[in-house]
Amino acid sequence: MKVPNPVSKRLALYHRCVVSLLSEGKEVTSSQELGERLALKPSQIRKDLSYFGEFGKRGTGYELKELKLSLENLLSINKTWNVCIVGAGNIGTALANHTEFFKEGYRIIAFFDRNPSKIGKKIGTRSISVYSIEELKEKVRDLNIEIGVIAVPSSEARNVAEMLVESGVKGILNFAPVKLKIENVEIEDVDIAISFKALTFKIGVKEIERKRSVNKQDC
Amino acid sequence: MKVPNPVSKRLALYHRCVVSLLSEGKEVTSSQELGERLALKPSQIRKDLSYFGEFGKRGTGYELKELKLSLENLLSINKTWNVCIVGAGNIGTALANHTEFFKEGYRIIAFFDRNPSKIGKKIGTRSISVYSIEELKEKVRDLNIEIGVIAVPSSEARNVAEMLVESGVKGILNFAPVKLKIENVEIEDVDIAISFKALTFKIGVKEIERKRSVNKQDC
DNA sequence: TAGATTGTTAATCGATTAACAATC
DNA sequence: TAGATTGTTAATCGATTAACAATC
Numbered sequence: 001m002k003v004p005n006p007v008s009k010r011l012a013l014y015h016r017c018v019v020s021l022l023s024e025g026k027e028v029t030s031s032q033e034l035g036e037r038l039a040l041k042p043s044q045i046r047k048d049l050s051y052f053g054e055f056g057k058r059g060t061g062y063e064l065k066e067l068k069l070s071l072e073n074l075l076s077i078n079k080t081w082n083v084c085i086v087g088a089g090n091i092g093t094a095l096a097n098h099t100e101f102f103k104e105g106y107r108i109i110a111f112f113d114r115n116p117s118k119i120g121k122k123i124g125t126r127s128i129s130v131y132s133i134e135e136l137k138e139k140v141r142d143l144n145i146e147i148g149v150i151a152v153p154s155s156e157a158r159n160v161a162e163m164l165v166e167s168g169v170k171g172i173l174n175f176a177p178v179k180l181k182i183e184n185v186e187i188e189d190v191d192i193a194i195s196f197k198a199l200t201f202k203i204g205v206k207e208i209e210r211k212r213s214v215n216k217q218d219c
Numbered sequence: 220m221k222v223p224n225p226v227s228k229r230l231a232l233y234h235r236c237v238v239s240l241l242s243e244g245k246e247v248t249s250s251q252e253l254g255e256r257l258a259l260k261p262s263q264i265r266k267d268l269s270y271f272g273e274f275g276k277r278g279t280g281y282e283l284k285e286l287k288l289s290l291e292n293l294l295s296i297n298k299t300w301n302v303c304i305v306g307a308g309n310i311g312t313a314l315a316n317h318t319e320f321f322k323e324g325y326r327i328i329a330f331f332d333r334n335p336s337k338i339g340k341k342i343g344t345r346s347i348s349v350y351s352i353e354e355l356k357e358k359v360r361d362l363n364i365e366i367g368v369i370a371v372p373s374s375e376a377r378n379v380a381e382m383l384v385e386s387g388v389k390g391i392l393n394f395a396p397v398k399l400k401i402e403n404v405e406i407e408d409v410d411i412a413i414s415f416k417a418l419t420f421k422i423g424v425k426e427i428e429r430k431r432s433v434n435k436q437d438c
Numbered sequence: 439t440a441g442a443t444t445g446t447t448a449a450t451c452g453a454t455t456a457a458c459a460a461t462c
Numbered sequence: 463t464a465g466a467t468t469g470t471t472a473a474t475c476g477a478t479t480a481a482c483a484a485t486c
Contacts, residue, residue: 003424004453012416016396030467038398042467043455050469058468059462075416076423090313095411097309100396106415147418171418177235177319179257186425188418192314192392192409196325197231197294199366199390199407204295205222206405223477249443261443262479269445277444278486 003051010048013038015071022064030061077105082144086160087151088113088123088130091175095149096124109143112136133160140167147171154178161185222270229267232257234290241283249280296324301363305379306370307332307342307349310394314368315343328362331355352379359386366390373397380404 017037021029031042038045049055055070056062072078083101085092088111095101096108111123111130119132131139139145148164150157150172157176164172164185171186177193236256240248250261257264268274274289275281291297302320304311307330314320315327330342330349338351350358358364367383369376369391376395383391383404390405396412 002452006453008417008420009413011420012413013398015416016412032467039400041455043457044453046467046469047454054469056468057462058460059466061467074420074423076419077416081419090309090316094309094313098411100412101415104412104415105419146422147415171422173414173418179232181258186418186421188414188421190409190411190414192317193235193319193323194228194231195392195407195409196320196366197234197296197323198227199392199405200295200300200324201227201230201293202405202407203365203390204293221476225477251443260479262481263477265443265445266478273445275444276486277484278442280443 001051007048007051010038010040010044011071011074014045014048015068015075015077018064018068018071022068027064028061029064029067031056033061079105081106081147083108083147083149084110084112084136084140084143084145085149085151086112086133086136086164088115088118088121089151092149092151093124095151096126096128106147108149110139110145112139133163136163137167140164140169145169147173150174150176150180152176161187220270226267226270229259229263230290230293233264233267234287234294234296237283237287237290241287245283247280247282248286250275252280298324300325300366302327302366302368303329303331303355303359303362303364304368304370305331305352305355305383306372307334307337307340308370311368311370312343314370315345315347325366327368329358329364331358352382355382356386359383359388364388366392369393369395369399371395380406 014034017034018029021033031045034040034045035042052074053070055067069078083106085095085108092111096111101108108126108128111128112133112135113119113130114133118130121130122128123130140148146169148169148171150160150164152160154176157174157178158180161172161174161180161182165182169185171188172180174180174187174189175192177191179189180187233253236253237248240252250264253259253264254261271293272289274286288297302325304314304327311330315330320327327345327347330347331352331354332338332349333352337349340349341347342349359367365388367388367390369379369383371379373395376393376397377399380391380393380399380401384401388404390407391399393399393406393408394411396410398408399406
């Protein structure tokens with residue numbers, strides 16, 4: 001059965017929402033409540049979940065503890081993922097210090113960098129070692145790393161991605177502003193520059209609309 | 220005329236591609252060439268552009284210099300946007316050091332933070348001042364800041380967003396893992412935690428498919 | 439003119455939503 | 463049983479794509 005593309009991100013949103021409902025002491029929820037919190041239609045939430053099974057009880061709703069576990073299975077965060085970050089710069093450091101990721105099953109356990117002055121150092125509040133990029137393949141295998149984060153300049157991104165895939169990584173989170181077309185690996189892009197431009201595009205469109213409606217009032 | 224939602228991000232991709240074609244010394248391009256580079260259908264590119272005007276010449280293609288300017292108009296990056304970052308942590312610093320943004324019309328000119336030990340300091344390679352969050356409204360007005368970046372914990376994100384909007388900011392780039400529902404402002408989310416989970420979801424789906432196809436071969 | 443590539447229409451595809459029977 | 467809410471079907475909506483006339 002074909003699952004619509006946007007579902008992957010929404011499942012993650014549902015999980016976040018379920019966690020916060022649980023932290024409020026609640027025990028059950030409904031597609032309506034989730035929909036209100038996430039600004040989504042209840043029918044969309046039910047549909048999304050229905051691709052994977054039946055997680056609720058008719059007349060009652062969803063048991064939060066149960067739904068949380070089901071979502072964690074779907075998102076594959078019922079295990080711990082070993083993660084490396086290639087590029088020991090600011091973004092990499094920011095990620096390494098982001099405690100939330102640890103709680104959610106992502107363990108950042110290695111940095112890789114070209115810069116000799118960084119190699120051998122430890123980074124962030126968790127003191128994560130920086131290895132030479134030369135050692136990447138070896139270390140990725142030894143440390144059982146399954147996810148690689150690309151935080152290098154775009155000129156190096158393709159090379160790094162290929163190295164990661166060759167060493168057996170299953171997924172790549174790509175912060176470099178390039179479209180990587182690579183087989184045998186799942187890629188997720190986080191493109192901050194594009195987000196900035198999408199934002200100013202939307203501001204621009206809105207201002208044009210506002211001007212137009214002002215003109216209409218003039219007539 | 221209704222413009223499909225995904226167009227905003229694609230326009231930004233076209234712009235990036237046009238810039239890099241120009242830097243390769245090219246002078247014209249075609250929807251086909253752009254499509255190949257971006258893994259998009261040529262007809263999609265032509266359609267996207269057609270919402271806003273006619274930027275090409277039949278039989279010839281698009282003049283790169285001209286197309287670049289047109290895209291910059293559409294994305295509203297034909298001007299300089301003053302930007303502030305609320306939350307002087309790792310992500311904020313990473314953004315402040317990211318030289319690309321400057322080149323593209325985004326000038327990060329202020330940080331705001333709660334932490335007294337940070338207030339008055341200067342951050343990053345550009346030495347951007349950190350002000351108290353108490354001063355936010357005043358400073359945003361004085362410095363003509365039109366875009367606010369939210370890089371605070373999610374518990375504070377809503378408050379910060381409201382302060383930004385009250386001080387007249389037109390757009391918000393939100394790094395906090397919450398859905399902000401606020402009027403009179405354009406919001407763009409960058410949700411790294413969700414991207415991680417979408418990634419492992421996709422890896423999980425792929426592994427299930429692989430197992431299934433192996434089983435089929437067994438029959 | 440012949441070849442190329444646009445801009446645009448119409449067809450297709452994919453995602454969302456409403457509606458409702460099933461059932462707790 | 464009456465009320466609530468699910469899971470699912472079918473209808474709607476929105477986005478993409480193919481096809482082609484227009485034109486450089």
